[in-house]
Amino acid sequence: MIGRALSSDFLKIRGKGIWFLIFIAPIGLVVMQALNFGLRYDYLIKEYRGHLWEGLISNMMAFVPLALFMGSTLVSSMLAGVEHQLSSWKQLLALPISRTAVFTSKFVLSIILMAVACLLLSVFTAVLGLCLGFGFPLPWSDVAKIGFFPFIGSLPLLALQLYLSLTYRNQALPVTLGLALAICSLFTGSLSEWFPLNWPALAYRADHQLPFLGAGFALGLLILIFALLHFNRKDVN
Template structure:
């Protein structure tokens, strides 16, 4: 398993994927920097009770659609490495299991998105310090903003890597990802049981942990379905 994962890391060493991992959080922070730069007086008055939480909330509102769109592109690019060179048969002819190949692709996507989420948190701290919000940073609230949506999107990570590997035409997985992103931007109008609402961490119980748990559980189910499908079918 470690050998397969190491090989996948080497394959993306000089790929555009790394640029996207950094571009997502950088873009979100840059937009919020412009937002606060243009409306500094208004926003600081609006969030006067807690400037840091106001900043974190605004960053999160942009981060969620960026995360969903980003995971769709990253999973598609990971699968397309083999699709472009018609290398699936050669890869699966090696003395490695199909299970290891699928898990490695998923694990790499999870790692890259974890890195991107972590960079977003670091960028948020730097932006708050640059805006002179002080050093009383609500780290627990910040950690929730960084990782709760990331955990809640696990069903989308598992599903996108499944269809990206299964389909040579990557326009389909990317279209699905764009639709998911659009739905997430209107998630307040959706039922609590629909996964597109979970990354927003809003639910009828008033506790974001329920959205996280739901995301992890459904993500595990979709992962198992995708793994079984990949192991059983012939990949061309």
């Protein structure tokens, strides 16, 4: 049942600009670092001599949590907007398919979309490093982690944003909240490491990454369960 709903959701997002967002976001991050290293090449090469890849990834990581929070907000809003704009909730929920399957399908789709963006970020980061002449051996583990570890740490916000976007027809509230949290995440580093907005960065940077990966997954799952229970009981227009 979820498979059929997911297949339908894939068809619905065709031509909606969501895939464009998924591709342009990691490209934007990489282009920004290409300009950073291009304009300050001699200084940065000297600064990170002996650990050039680590320097590139560190500079990239400064913006990855912000990009993930903003991406989760926009992807969730655009997915929900497909149903809200067509006023198709009543028709959709009248079909012989459970509300749980409908909601879970959209959450799985948002996971897939964000995962594709994270994969592209890792690939483009590797390509950028090679283009800058950093050469081999390429730190495949670190390059892969920069895409996916922060993503796991950001799952609570993705679950929350999808819930709010599907619940409210007017997207002003979820989008405003999501963008506000994304901006706030730039200034929460001095707060407790257990503050959720810090988890995407700590999931990559912390000496012990597993607790933050687990916390991101667990809280994301908890929010998802709450959202499912509420969505199953809520009247939808």
